[in-house]
Amino acid sequence: MRPSEQRLPLNHDILGCIMASSPDFDTLHSSLLICKIFYSAFRTRPKGITWEVAHNVVGSTLPQALRVLKYPYGDNTPESEPLAMAAASPESSIPDSITAQEKHALTENSELIQALEDIYSFTNKDRTSKTSVLTHLETLRFRRAMYRFLLYSKIFPSTAYIQFPFDDLLPHRLLKQRMAILDVYPTEELLELSSAVEFVRSMLDVAKKYSGDDLNEFLLSTGPSGALMVWNNWNYYVLEDRVDLEFVEEEVIPPGMVDYFSTPLQKVLEERNVLPQSTGSPTSKYILDQVNGENDCCSQCGAPDGLKLYCEANWHRFPSRLRNLLKVNLRSNTTIQHSFFEKALKLEYSAELGELYGDLFTLRNDTTPVFDAWKRSGSYCRRCLSRFFDEHIWIWFLNERVKEGWTPPENCPDGFDCRLQGKDRAHEEEKNHLCFPVNYVLSSN
Structure with a gap:
């Protein structure tokens, strides 16, 4: 077959649309290796095609997902200016490129959030389905909130109290930083975030059996991935590489981890004259529009559980x-x-x-x-x-x-x-x- 006959009868625009519909980055990469025509078409608009595939991987919460990766204050420097931290890498910004490492992280985080959504739906929306039955809008609320909490736990990691020496002003500085991070979100979405974090807290309830609410607050610092590990393994010992479990065993709140999320949230909402959601409130609040089977009764005794x-x-x-x-x-x-x-x-x-x-x-x-x-x-x-x-x-x-x-x-x-x-x-x-x-x-x- 002559070289001219090997060419696909499609122009670059159509090939670009085909590649942009790839469900993940591995599929896109494979298509680029299959044929030079695909690679040539990709080179005409690499940023646009990559961006569209990223949207296929993450969905409507791509701005929140990218901010998790692009955010520059990962080490939680106590001296950092709160307002500067809050303004860094806003969700509205569009990055010039997505690196190979970031593509991998996007995929990993998307799988994490999907696993959490399945559990959330299973425990809050419909107990008869192990996979999510959330509506599109409910999914948007949940994932947006969960990516924001993933960012929060990245900015204020569970190791922060070890990295820096404790001083009397540290709790005050951390509180101001945390309030600044939360204060950028609209009130409605901040309430959605509070429900999502309450859900994460409920996943850590296995730790609550051995400790207390304050230590559960500390374990929140391991973020969504830490909560998923506890949920899957029914114990918090799986977090031993991420937190110092001596604090948990001795029931001592580590420096810098006091009032990890609840207090900053409460103070931001109080400044807006909004009544904060209390610990233990239904995790379906502010996220779900409808709950399936919420009035179902026991098949034997009739208990309305x-x-x-x-x-x-x-x-x-x-x-x-x-x-x-x-x-x-x-x-x-x-x-x-x-x-x-x-x-x-x-x-x-x-x-x-x-x-x-x-x-x-x-x-x-x-x-x-x-x-x-x-x-x-x-x-x-x-x-x-x-x-x-x-x-x-x-x-x-x-x-x-x-x-x-x-x-x-x-x-x-x-x-x-x-x-x-x-x-x-x-x-x-x-x-x-x-x-x-x-x-x-x-x-x-």
Whole structure:
């Protein structure tokens, strides 16, 4: 084929539009390597095509996303002028170029914000969907606010109190800087930001179980990515490379991290005569226009728990350790402790846990009609679901042991309720306690 016949029958404008529709930078880069014609077309307007692909990656919040990358005050110098910090690299500015490193960071941050939006939607908008069902406007509010908090945590990082010696004026300077950063946003969008940060705070609630509100405020300094790590791992120890956990363990607020976000926000809103959102307020406020299922009731007891109800989509977030759902006396049985706890540790806080809970509905026992109406597709409050799991986890474990080749000995008349468990090792070994007590009747309450 002659060279003239290898040319695409498209002009540079059309090729430019094709490249500008690339969903990400990797796709754009691949197209440039495929054919010289594409590269030649790209060279006619590299900035415009790159900008459009960046918009495809990030969406309408590209100005906020780029400011995170372009902002020059990343080291949080305490002596920096607040007004200068607030005015630096405004969202309205259009950068001359986006470096390869910034393209990579844009993609990473976009994936982070998308993961957070999915969790936000899942916990605040619609508990039946693990992926976001936010409307376009709700998505804009959430992502805009989250990028701004990402910037805030970049300007005031969790390591700031270590980098600079503490002095009596440091808290005052930091407060003025933080207020200046927040003060550039319109009131409506500042309230959206407050809701987004309240959501991040709720993701850190696993740390709250061991500390307090003030330390949760300190952990906010790890930003959206830190909150996602805590959410995915169910503990704050995953932040050990980002914060000094001795402060958390000793319940001491580190210098420079006192009133990390709440106080600056409150003071800015007070200066505008606006009542600030209190800690613990609904995280859907100012961001969501509608909540799906907010008036839903428990399929069994009728409790009007709304988004707090559990269904197949959110069983994996059920806030109880699997090992604690085993019948009380069975937990003392030394012949099954090790095997059960070993299985529990492998499943706890994993994606497989939700699948296990779903499988329990196929193990519904036939000794009592209490569970006849329980359906896998139902929605249940925490109290009811705890009761259901408590009555079936041991059945699952029995099946697992049998699958592994275990042959149960003769059943103990008292079954899982036997009080000799943990006291009489010989009795534990001679009898099977993974069974119902004789004449066992489960109350419907």
